[in-house]
Each structure stands twice: as C-alpha cells, then as structure tokens.
Amino acid sequence: MEILIMLVPIIILMYFMQRSQKKQQRKRQEVLDxxxxxxxxxxxxxxxxxxxxxxxxxKTVTLDCEGIYLEFDRASIRTVKSADTGENxxxxxxxxxxxxxxxxxxxxxxxxxxxxxxxxDQSQE
Numbered sequence: 001m002e003i004l005i006m007l008v009p010i011i012i013l014m015y016f017m018q019r020s021q022k023k024q025q026r027k028r029q030e031v032l033d034x035x036x037x038x039x040x041x042x043x044x045x046x047x048x049x050x051x052x053x054x055x056x057x058x059k060t061v062t063l064d065c066e067g068i069y070l071e072f073d074r075a076s077i078r079t080v081k082s083a084d085t086g087e088n089x090x091x092x093x094x095x096x097x098x099x100x101x102x103x104x105x106x107x108x109x110x111x112x113x114x115x116x117x118x119x120x121d122q123s124q125e
Contacts, residue, residue: 032074040081
C-alpha cells in the first residue's frame, strides 16, 4: 500500500512532463513544416540566412547566406522568420541576446590598452 501511495504522484508527474514535451515537439514540427523558400531563418549555430530550397526526402534545407549556399538538416533550424516583414513568425527557442554590443573600434581600443598594460608589467619585472 505504501508503494502505491509513492508511485501515484510519480506517475502523475511523468504524465504531465511527457504531455508538455509532446506539445513542444508538435509546435516545433509546425514551425519546420511552415518553412518555405524565401523565409529568413537562424540555425542552432547562429547562422542567419534565407531558405533557398527545401528537400523533403533528405529532410534538408539549403540556405542562401549572402550568395553562399549551405545545406543543413531541417532539425538544425532554430528560428523561422517571415519572408515579408522579417519579424518572428514563429520561434522554437526564445531569443537570448545578452551579448554586449561592441563596435570594432571599441574592441581594438580595449585590446591595445590591454597590450600596453602587459608591456608595462613585463618591463617592471
């Protein structure tokens, strides 16, 4: 009887977790199925491109990245954007852009100041 009391909550928890996962899978599949040539996409590696061709047999997508054509598995697409507006039509992962926005001039200035500090430290030794 004690075992039954312990198993019931565990089974209920597993049911709701599985239900949530199936819902997420269904949503992701809808996003991938809605992808059409001309849509802007972002891969899981962060590559931005425009869908050029979709091969349903091989389950691949050919992306045009500023004149360079790359072939990816459909599963590697993270975000699909609308072709017309460029706004997110559907997204499988919420955007997490927490990276600071540094211009190349700021980066060069930082690197130069770090190098100067290292040179000073070495000369003092």
